[in-house]
Every structure is written in structure tokens, then in C-alpha cells.
Amino acid sequence: MRLYVTPASPWxxxxxxxxxxxxxxxxxxxxxxxxxxxxxxxxxxxxxxFWGATPVVxxxxxxxxxxxxxxxxxxxxxxxGEFGNFRLLxxxxxxxxxxxxxxxxxxxxxxxQISRRAELLRSEHERSxxxxxxxxxxxxxxxxALEKQVPAFGAIFDLAQITTAVACGYEDWRYxxxxxxxxxxxxxxxxxxxxxxxxxxxxxxxxxxx
Amino acid sequence: MRLYVTPASPWxxxxxxxxxxxxxxxxxxxxxxxxxxxxxxxxxxxxxxFWGATPVVxxxxxxxxxxxxxxxxxxxxxxxGEFGNFRLLxxxxxxxxxxxxxxxxxxxxxxxQISRRAELLRSEHERSxxxxxxxxxxxxxxxxALEKQVPAFGAIFDLAQITTAVACGYEDWRYxxxxxxxxxxxxxxxxxxxxxxxxxxxxxxxxxxx
Numbered sequence: 001m002r003l004y005v006t007p008a009s010p011w012x013x014x015x016x017x018x019x020x021x022x023x024x025x026x027x028x029x030x031x032x033x034x035x036x037x038x039x040x041x042x043x044x045x046x047x048x049x050f051w052g053a054t055p056v057v058x059x060x061x062x063x064x065x066x067x068x069x070x071x072x073x074x075x076x077x078x079x080x081g082e083f084g085n086f087r088l089l090x091x092x093x094x095x096x097x098x099x100x101x102x103x104x105x106x107x108x109x110x111x112x113q114i115s116r117r118a119e120l121l122r123s124e125h126e127r128s129x130x131x132x133x134x135x136x137x138x139x140x141x142x143x144x145a146l147e148k149q150v151p152a153f154g155a156i157f158d159l160a161q162i163t164t165a166v167a168c169g170y171e172d173w174r175y176x177x178x179x180x181x182x183x184x185x186x187x188x189x190x191x192x193x194x195x196x197x198x199x200x201x202x203x204x205x206x207x208x209x210x
Numbered sequence: 211m212r213l214y215v216t217p218a219s220p221w222x223x224x225x226x227x228x229x230x231x232x233x234x235x236x237x238x239x240x241x242x243x244x245x246x247x248x249x250x251x252x253x254x255x256x257x258x259x260f261w262g263a264t265p266v267v268x269x270x271x272x273x274x275x276x277x278x279x280x281x282x283x284x285x286x287x288x289x290x291g292e293f294g295n296f297r298l299l300x301x302x303x304x305x306x307x308x309x310x311x312x313x314x315x316x317x318x319x320x321x322x323q324i325s326r327r328a329e330l331l332r333s334e335h336e337r338s339x340x341x342x343x344x345x346x347x348x349x350x351x352x353x354x355a356l357e358k359q360v361p362a363f364g365a366i367f368d369l370a371q372i373t374t375a376v377a378c379g380y381e382d383w384r385y386x387x388x389x390x391x392x393x394x395x396x397x398x399x400x401x402x403x404x405x406x407x408x409x410x411x412x413x414x415x416x417x418x419x420x
Binding site: 042 | 265280284303332337338
């Protein structure tokens with residue numbers, strides 16, 4: 001299977017951390033993609049093979065012999081069910097729904113982070129500072145909401161925890177925002193899980209320019 | 211359970227169609243939300259109770275006694291597993307992954323549609339015509355990709371078909387684009403499924419302004 005990646009993407013990171021945590025790295029060929037900063041507003045197709053693999057032209061994308069999954073939600077669901085014996089996310093029942101509740105909030109942070117990044121890459125006359133503020137407001141509300149969930153985090157570094165950790169890590173790397181003051185328990189938890197080999201091996205880095 | 215809705219949102223529509231197709235409408239209280247057009251770039255909180263229910267402050271959101279699910283992916287997963295006996299999406303195995311592959315492409319259309327809508331609601335000096343073009347390109351590629359999947363669509367109006375139909379319906383309603391020329395089989399299929407009571411009962415309409 002070919003997984004299209006870049007080290008700057010938090011959506012890619014949650015997939016790669018899931019793969020490393022499940023110990024199935026050898027099943028995947030990672031294909032590094034290149035993205036000029038123009039991706040924020042323009043169609044860029046850095047790799048013809050990648051363009052052929054996914055009509056969404058976005059990463060992560062996982063191309064198997066049978067099908068292509070073109071977002072991290074479906075890829076993580078596949079990893080969990082096909083290779084993970086439902087260790088990352090319970091198969092069903094209230095434990096799954098509670099995990100999805102946290103995942104949907106952590107995803108809300110990541111969406112806001114990426115939307116904010118795309119906005120900052122726009123030329124000044126197409127940029128909305130209001131929009132950047134809206135994304136910052138959303139992120140802060142979501143960090144505060146996850147702060148309340150930390151005492152209930154279980155022993156398994158599951159998809160809810162992975163997604164939350166990736167959101168924290170991207171915020172530190174890309175923006176250096178002081179989210180820790182609003183979420184001290186989350187910060188302490190994040191510092192601890194950051195030491196895991198899967199987190200260390202996936203530290204964010206800039207995407208190669210096309 | 212309280213489901214926060216508006217008839218203009220395709221993300222809401224895929225949830226509501228799922229509920230109607232499963233015949234479980236009586237389990238939900240639908241709460242209409244109001245959104246001024248400023249939502250495109252500003253934090254708007256039309257309803258204090260809604261704001262309290264979800265830190266993402268976005269619809270759809272489903273608030274149960276135990277937890278809140280704040281995106282359509284997690285809500286549909288919950289409906290399917292808790293009330294649908296996995297009729298909308300197989301529980302696991304290759305049938306689930308193939309359905310998720312189509313869902314991820316249809317979701318790519320809906321994301322592009324909503325991003326394009328938000329862009330059009332911006333003031334002119336903050337608007338990027340390049341970005342609108344990028345979204346149109348993505349939608350067209352995804353419609354063409356789904357066109358190839360139509361012959362393999364099964365007899366059940368499942369989540370992949372629901373999401374695809376909602377994407378087609380939003381395009382007709384909001385933009386009136388001629389996607390049908392590029393996807394004639396998809397258009398014929400859409401015209402047929404549009405007659406279903408669940409689709410008729412959820413035809414798009416403008417959101418009430420705050």
C-alpha cells in the first residue's frame with residue numbers, strides 16, 4: 001500500500017502515529033509529496049501518480065490494490081479494523097461514541113489549524129484577519145474542552161489521544177501559542193505522551209517545496 | 211437527543227437523511243440554528259445553549275445525555291452502530307473500506323462546496339478567485355470519480371450513496387453547475403434517488419439569518 005505523506009501535516013501525522021503504534025510500518029510504502037505554498041489557494045499537482053490516486057488531491061491518501069481512502073478519518077478507521085483489532089477505537093458501543101466525541105473536538109482543532117495556515121499563506125489582499133481570529137477562538141475553546149476530558153483518558157494511547165496529541169504538537173510547532181495556560185492538565189499529559197517513540201519519530205517538519 | 215440543524219447545510223442533510231432512512235426520527239429533537247452570513251469569517255454564536263453544547267460551534271452537532279458528537283462523520287457512525295444495525299455502513303471488512311473510499315470522495319465535494327460558499331460570502335477585498343477555482347476543480351474531479359463508481363452502487367441507499375446524493379443536491383441548489391455533463395450516469399442515479407421520501411423531506415433551503 002502507498003501512503004502519501006508530508007511531515008508538516010497533522011492529518012498525516014495522526015495516520016502515521018496510528019501505524020507506528022500498531023507496529024505495522026512494514027506494510028506501507030510512504031510516498032513523500034511536495035507542495036508549493038500556492039496550495040493554499042491554487043490547484044497544485046506535484047506528482048502525476050498522486051493526482052491519479054486521489055481525485056481530492058489532498059494528503060493523507062492511502063492507495064491499496066482495491067481502493068483509495070482519501071482522508072485521515074477513513075484511513076484510521078481502516079487501520080483500526082483491518083490491522084488493529086479495534087485497539088485504536090472500540091468496535092461499537094458507548095466506548096466508541098465517547099471516543100468519537102473527543103476525536104471530533106480534536107479534529108476541530110486540526111481543521112482550524114490548517115485553515116489558519118492556509119489563510120496565512122494567502123497574499124495580503126486576499127487575507128481575512130477576522131477568519132484567523134475565528135480559527136484561534138475555535139482552537140482555544142476546543143483545547144479547553146479537551147482539558148476537561150484529560151482525567152478520563154484511559155491507559156491506551158488510542159485514536160482520541162493520538163488526535164489530541166497531534167493537535168497539541170502542531171500548535172507548538174507551527175504557532176507557538178500559549179494554549180498550555182488554558183489547559184494545564186492537557187499540557188502535562190502531552191509532555192508525557194510526546195516521549196513515545198511514535199510521537200518522536202513523527203515530529204513535524206516543513207514540507208519540501210515543489 | 212438534541213440535533214442542531216439547518217436546511218442549508220449538506221453536512222446536516224446527510225445526518226438527517228440517515229435518520230429518516232433508519233426510521234428513527236422520533237428519537238431526536240431537531241433544534242434549528244440561525245447563522246448570519248458573517249459566519250464565513252467571524253465567530254458567531256446564534257444560540258447560547260448551542261455554544262454550550264459544542265466547543266467547535268458548528269453544525270451538525272448531536273448532544274446526548276452522555277456526550278456530544280460535533281461532526282457528521284461521528285454522528286453517522288453513531289447512528290449506524292447504535293440504531294442502524296450497520297445498514298448504512300458495514301461493520302468492518304472490505305465492504306466497509308470500499309464504502310469509506312466513496313464516502314471520502316463525496317465528502318471531498320461537500321468540503322469544497324462549503325469552502326467555496328464561505329469564500330463567496332467574504333467581502334470582495336478578502337476574496338480569492340483562485341481559491342474558488344481550486345474548489346471547483348476539486349469538485350469536478352470528484353464528480354468524475356464517483357461517475358465511475360455508479361455501476362457498482364448496491365441496492366441499499368447506504369451512507370456512501372446518501373453522501374453522494376447530498377453532494378449532488380447541494381450543487382444543484384446552491385450553484386446550478388452543470389456537473390451532469392461530466393457525470394451522466396451519476397445524474398440519472400441522482401434523479402432516481404431524489405424521489406425517496408428522505409430526500410424529498412430534506413430539500414435544501416436558506417438558513418434563517420440571526
